Amino acid sequence: MDANIYQHFRSDERPFIDLVGDWMEQVSMQYAPYLTDFLDPRQAYILETLVRQESDLSFTFFGGYEAAERKRCLIFPDYYTAAQDDFEITMFEIVYPVKFITLSHGKVLGTLVGTGMKRELFGDIISDGERWQIFVAKEVASYLQLQIIKMGNVSVRLEESSYTQMLVPKDGWSFEKETVSSLRLDTVISAVFNISRQRSKQLIESGKIKVNWTEILRPDFMLDLLDIVSIRGFGRIQLQGIEGKTKKEKIRLNLGVLRK
Structure with missing residues (x-):
């Protein structure tokens, strides 16, 4: 390279x-x-x-x-x-007793990762609020189907579905514009969720922030285009566009924001 x-x-x-x-x-x-x-x-x-x-x-x-x-x-x-067909992706519906368990993105992902498979073999996890579907690499689909029989203490099963049966995801993302003094992680979090820089630093240093699914402990970590920031208890941010600077040298951002 x-x-x-x-x-x-x-x-x-x-x-x-x-x-x-x-x-x-x-x-x-x-x-x-x-x-x-x-x-x-x-x-x-x-x-x-x-x-x-x-x-x-x-x-x-x-x-x-x-x-x-x-x-x-x-x-x-x-x-x-x-x-x-070249992409070799299998879609599963999670069949579970709706009356006795409430699933969440974290619980589903935790179960998938708990099988020992690396994160890169799983795609999106989508839900309409009740039904849940997951996309996985075809090469591990049969293994996952055999391994995943419980989520928590409740029995579940993975049922392969066709794309014609895909649900409409319940998407809470909003598209927002923000002006920030820098692309530092703590600065962007503070601006989007309207909290103090000190509070955002505490969240980062206590391990509650991930950038692109990797834990980041540095408040001065510099974000870049298309980074996804997950803030435990607050939601997620995607840096979708950097539009340039204002006359006062502040940076204009286009963001996708998912608030909890």
């Missing part, structure tokens, strides 16, 4: 940049498509930036449905035509 590429991204993103470089080289050498695991929006942005620099390679994303947050990417030679 060209060393000049690194300067456009965070230093902790270098291993992922190198991985994308390996995938691209594999496609170029073998003249065959490469399918990634599920990527978060920031990873998808990095991959897209890198692949676009290679004129003989193409790519497309799919996460099981059009508005998916986590998606697999197919990188392929420009002569190849991608199909939906």
Whole structure:
């Protein structure tokens, strides 16, 4: 990977940049498509930036449905035509006794991760408030179906469903604009949720903040385009656009915000 590429991204993103470089080289050498695991929006942005620099390679994303947050990417030679089946995604409905248990995103994800599978093998978890569906990599679908028989103390089962049976997600995201003095993690959290910088620092340092599903303990961590911030007890933020600066040198942001 060209060393000049690194300067456009965070230093902790270098291993992922190198991985994308390996995938691209594999496609170029073998003249065959490469399918990634599920990527978060920031990873998808990095991959897209890198692949676009290679004129003989193409790519497309799919996460099981059009508005998916986590998606697999197919990188392929420009002569190849991608199909939906190439993404090898299985959709499960979680069948459970609705009267006796209340499921949550955290409980479902915790159960999935508890099987020993890495997070990258799971896509979105969606719900309409009662029904729950999950998208997983096809290669682990049978294993998960055998392993997941309980959530908490209640028996459940995973039932494979077709995309025609996909529910309409109950989506509480709102699109907001905010002006901040910097892209520091504590600054953005303070502005969006209208709390003091001291309070946001406490949340970060006590391990209640994740950026792109990774715990961050530094209040001065600098956010970047398409990062997703999860704040336990408050909700989530996605940095969807950086519009430039005001006359007073403040930064204008376009955000997706999910408030609890």
